[in-house]
Amino acid sequence: MRVVTRALCIAGGLAVASSPFAAEGMWTLDNLPYTELEKNYNFKPTPEWIQKSMRSAVRLAGGCSGSFVSAEGLVLTNHHCVISCVEDLSSKEQDLINKGFLADTRSEEKQCPGMEINRLEKTEDVTARMQKALAGLNGKAFADAKKAEQSRIEKECVGDSGDKRRCDIVELYGGGQYHVYQYSRYQDVRLVFSPEYAAGFFGGDPDNFNFPRYNLDMSLVRVYEHGKPIANSNWFPINPKGAKENELVMTLGHPGTTQRLLTMAELETQRDLVLPFRLMFASEYRGLLLQYSREGEEQARIAQTELTMVENGLKARTGMFQALLSPSVMQQKRNDENAFRNWVNADTARKQQYGDPWQTISNTQTAWRNLYLDYVLIEMGMGSLSQQITWARTLVRGATERDKPDAERLREYSQAALPNVQAGLLAEVPLYPEFEQLKLSWSLSKLRERLGVDNPVVKAILGKESPEAIAKNIVSNSKLGDAAVRKQLWEGGFAAVKQSNDPALVLARKLDEQGRKLREQFDHQIEPVQKAAIEKLSKARFAFKGTSVYPDATFSLRLSHGVIRGWDERGTPVRPFTDFAGLFARATDFDPFKLADNWVENEKKLDKKTRFNQVSTNDIVGGNSGSPLINAKGELVGLIFDGNIQSLGGSYFYDESVNRAVSVHSAAISEALKEVYKAKNLTRELQLSK
């Protein structure tokens, strides 16, 4: 599955793609590849088509895509994009994850704690303004000026619309361009439909990122405002007929991060440090969660979402790592870089204009490598995995930052960002002490192991105590599990937080103190130098390659085009469609290949030839999960939920011969809602008929 992992997005690099292959590219809506669309598919998107598509697509702020599919605020996204909500709404008595959830009438719909949906309303290029504010600056001055100017732009954009509007600065081309994206912000989102885990994630981790596939990885949520469903005039009607083989299909979604034009120095940091560390970390964590899940049904339920996310990330990063270990991929990257460098160096004026950004980036990579483990374990929190510590750190840092003028705050606590921060902090969600203790004691032990017992920072954080003892104390004695306590502390601000002896806050203060030092090193010493070099590289590349380029993914709205098409797997053709018959043939008596009861019971009513999942050549990446797959008429013909295993190198390069996006076919969506789940009212609202 293709959910974006925000934690990955650090130190993302440049920039601009080389001349695209046929279906390559994640295009911003203000710079669509019109020539290609017309030439390859005879398709000319009108301004109205673009505008309608933009307003029909949505973003789940937590890291997914989705789209409106009715005039009454119904949003279609993936099962795996709402699984955290389903988990929060579940309890020991009511296991909605495994049993599924259906609200066929409005009154049964349940609010998802802390979920936020954004719809893009307009974008504006503010590159000139940002560049002017940053001209000639470096180090802390650069970082301060950048924060301040971003804050001003966002504030102006939000205006007096308060929490209803969200404005984000999007750095395209790695900082070569700055745009401000204005969204409508919806914070009352209610769960409408989520299938059983066995249907939404049939085949589990073994089948994940594979095809042929048989997943009903869909869900429906509804956007509310003032206690009522919103009325929206832009939405994609579902067309159960789907698209034909080789027909043009497009995704409108929010790909999270690509790293297609990292320099060799950056790629080597990924290959030699970042990916090995994360793979080993996640592998061990996975083993821990697997064994915890074996301890009982309730433990299995509690750990299910976390385990799925960990396994998904592990598989995705394994694919990325394989790509970087491939001699041919690295050689191609090296050749591309050399050609580009030679072009710059071949001309004195160019040399003078662009300098040697590759060398600069190589230097910042050395600094970043030295900082990396401390940074991710302490500042990014991988060494203190715990819901209570996450809240505590938000309270501690939030208190300090909110006391500053908006322009001086860390970006994640800017006025524009606060509503989302607050919603996350104050959402009422269940807390499982045993599970929290497991995560915290283990991750603190990783902190100690990776940085070393005798490391002064580790000593400052752990003292002479053991990870176990610290975790036990926090889980037993912290009061932060109570949302009212968090609210009191959040509203009490700096004084309240400082006074509290809550053990989670005590640890959070230590982590915050050490984390801030690391953050400053990154923000003042590494990022400004890196950004300046990337800006030069980006300009040079425009000059070298021309204007028909797309920026790396930034979790902002993109269109990708492609066609429904299978591929050739080492000599064996893989057909682009699967059907319901294939699902029943693949089923066994054992998880993760066991059918959900609803499917067993209704098997006879189903048309077994119904198309289930399909592949297309669209260029997508994590974050695209839940993206609508539409045809030229703007009808929804599929629901993106994954890529094939070959697409995992897509972080670094796109290979049209084997890279495939995987979606739920619109026919399966329709047939399942009607025949398996008997969702009469929803079927009517979605205008689905035989």
Added chain:
Amino acid sequence: MRVVTRALCIAGGLAVASSPFAAEGMWTLDNLPYTELEKNYNFKPTPEWIQKSMRSAVRLAGGCSGSFVSAEGLVLTNHHCVISCVEDLSSKEQDLINKGFLADTRSEEKQCPGMEINRLEKTEDVTARMQKALAGLNGKAFADAKKAEQSRIEKECVGDSGDKRRCDIVELYGGGQYHVYQYSRYQDVRLVFSPEYAAGFFGGDPDNFNFPRYNLDMSLVRVYEHGKPIANSNWFPINPKGAKENELVMTLGHPGTTQRLLTMAELETQRDLVLPFRLMFASEYRGLLLQYSREGEEQARIAQTELTMVENGLKARTGMFQALLSPSVMQQKRNDENAFRNWVNADTARKQQYGDPWQTISNTQTAWRNLYLDYVLIEMGMGSLSQQITWARTLVRGATERDKPDAERLREYSQAALPNVQAGLLAEVPLYPEFEQLKLSWSLSKLRERLGVDNPVVKAILGKESPEAIAKNIVSNSKLGDAAVRKQLWEGGFAAVKQSNDPALVLARKLDEQGRKLREQFDHQIEPVQKAAIEKLSKARFAFKGTSVYPDATFSLRLSHGVIRGWDERGTPVRPFTDFAGLFARATDFDPFKLADNWVENEKKLDKKTRFNQVSTNDIVGGNSGSPLINAKGELVGLIFDGNIQSLGGSYFYDESVNRAVSVHSAAISEALKEVYKAKNLTRELQLSK
């Protein structure tokens, strides 16, 4: 800790080291670096000195080193080398792992199930004979001839001495030379002393491979024959005074595997496939074991040894991986290889004589990469971790192999190897059903995950069943936990094994069938080609570099020389000795830094200035664990148990500036036995006095 992991030893490469640094080298006793020893240390070992040292050193067949330290068969080795035995002797009621074990009188000594000790008696060069038998052969003919000739040599060597003598063919220089090593084989080994886990492994995984260090990683076992301790005239007296800084010290031990002169193609296989796979596999397994250990004291006890071994291997391989990810290491390796290749190619006669073995090896690496995952998961058993399946596979394969003439058997079932196989199979050891089910179901799920759900081999093994269900059935219904049942099946041979419906045997038969196909691919298609190329490379290297070279480690007896010396850690000098005072200063109230009760109680009686652990420049590697550290007089001044973190790249290269061997100082051994453990009789037998 430095225990050898035999599973790593596959597809080991060549060959002969380049001109050694001062302390570099693991020397066979028939080719000691006399010139260096005399020049650097003014030390001239006599034939008598060598003979006595050879007969004082021993090998633990399971993967460690040791030495005789008394005339009555007392062997000194590491705590971590006997931990499996201590575990086998423990029960829920009697936790010898954590409480330690001391038999101060003979009658209290307890036999270690399945433990075998070997003492080298003589070696003979049989290169000419082997080369004659193999001349001109390749493929299956090569493999068959090799097995047959090895079998003949080993059989002649064993003669009519039956189980008392063990003869192994040792392939030195990667196959450039064949020697037959004749050992006395001892299969009645009894535990005499093992300290508490908290003393033997103080600091646990965090301190493992680090220094300064405070471990009493020692144990004593006694070798029996005919129910009585053996009388042996060759042993190393312990000298509690130890050695001085910069004094010559030597190890006599059994380093397991080094890969110092792998070709670039082989190193890349390690870096890009073998190490990442094993690191991720072990990380996940570690997480599983960690969580299992958290479930209760009894679970913690059951998993302790396995967890320690997994963590140790993980840390060691992380160090090896780091070395191969280092650009400077790889560049040096590349330069060395290029220089060597250029030398060969610079002369027509040489080109003709040696050909291009690098290209040949590169080709076999491609084949090996394609085979690797199937091979380790199926044939080597990583995909079916379970005591019951291990026994079952020995029964299944053993039955078939024993029906063949000795010369045609797989080497591990040759007549010479059978006593060790049988001892392992028939040893009475406890079996923990819940733990076995955990290991087996998890590892079968890895088999499915790594090879793929739709892989025909996986389908042949798993059918439509789940890993969980298969494991549960085997653990619940197999009778192989009963040593008498195993004995019956072993003695019943092929017919008995074939008839049995024991579920462990059912699965083992499937694994054996698939495993044999893979084994044949390796034995017939890869190994002969690889060996022939390595032989050429080895000859070329002798011609290029001269004769002053040592072979890569092969778990056979080697001497390494060095001096007691600290090192410079990024500008900070690390002193070569620690003392008891440091132990008490480092202790906290929490594992793994909690002191054992005996140490707390006897703190006041101890001389805090007693030297505890020490480092020396000796070139060692996994398998050297338990090696005596002796001075020129043949007195034991230390007990090797580890290397520092910088030594982990020692698989691939030796760097005298930072590579250090870590040993328990002889003073600590003496003081602990006397003052902490009050082992009066042992103290007397070891002739230790204040």
